[in-house]
Amino acid sequence: MNYQFNWQLVLKGEYADWIVKGLVVTLKISAVSIVLALLMGTVVAVLRMTRIRPLQWLSLAYTEFFRNTPLLVQLFFWYFGCNVILPEAVNKWLYAHDYEFASGVIGLTVYTSAFIAEEIRAGIFSIPRNQIEASRAVGLSFVQAYRYVILPQAFRIIIPPLISQFLNLIKNSSLVMTIGVADLTYMARQVESYTFHGFEAFTVSTLLYLGISLIVSFAITMYNKHFMLQVKY
């Protein structure tokens, strides 16, 4: 193994700045997508719970389709394929702004929201049916029953799997490099191709991803310790 390690290269100076910039982009695209995916996932889950058949089918098709296709191909579809359907004005605006970033956010949001919708649905279904019957019987309205009885319990159950979906999203966000968003993985690769010191660049970025993951899984463990014990039937 005749490889000269040069850790200073990625820990100081220009290349270190690249890595930090990449980390910021990763965190930014993840944060935006997490918020949007949570909203979208809730909408899709609620559609599935309504009594209106076409809406149920729409929600079912959405979750099944986006969960069973690769994120990479979805990103390609949004990035390369989508501009054909969009109106000219929207395309112009998107090209003038950050088109890569927008496609990345759409791809990550749609993909993750399909998984989040299923988690939310599973959480609400795990609350025994007689809870809602009992709350209706004591005089709460349907919305009140959900607001004060079902959702507070359901959210306790949903939060740990939800956080692990967020974690998946952060890891999946590495795929946006393929459509040209300069995230952490992209920058590591960039350093590799400029300096041939891939070992150092990949080690640093792997440690950064690992750090994020460990912090998040530690948070889940703490949450489970403190709150999960209270949910018992």
Next chain:
Amino acid sequence: MHWQVVWDNMDYFLWGAFPEGALGGLAMSIILALLGIFFAFWLGLAAGLMRLSGRWWLHYPALVYVEIIRGVPLLMCIFWFYFLAPVVLGHTMPEFQSALVAFVVFTGAYVAEIVRAGVLALPKGQMEAARGSGLSHVQAMCFVILPQSLRNMIPSFVNQFVSLTKDTSLAYIIGVNELTRAATQVNNRTMNAPMEIFLTMLVLYFIVCYVLTSFSRRLERHLARYQARN
């Protein structure tokens, strides 16, 4: 709309240039996924059982392996094996092999968690009864615990296989000739039908993965009847 492009290249999407040239397209994706899950099963079984072991020199290496891999994006894993194999081995590894190794190492960590959860989900009485009737720990594991828990794990394995099938699309990045790469090649050559091409890709992946997912759901219902209870 240029759907003609898709129809003209359908055979290339499905099996590449196969009879005359190299195998590629969807067939390659499926081969990659099948080989990947096969080797990942054995790696994951070993890592999962090691993690359950009481001996620290078996427990901790498995724990570190599983936690590190699960905390890192698959793409990072692929780059590690692709760019760093030459540094460690001294010669380059072909794309197919290095992608396969990355998939096996990555999926192995997830399989290890399935194995661990599956063994722990079995009622404690099973192990106690097996030890009580005179079997050693290893015998109890091989003849009582694993036959039951592995069967219960089958749906999770199928789900992991679906994930892996989706993940094989990442092999495109280092240049393996699978479905996503076939699509980008055709897209770069024709230039006029990106929407049609990538929509077709989504549908092709969807068909494969959805069939497997439905199969796993059905299996889950079927197997639920045979589970040992507390």
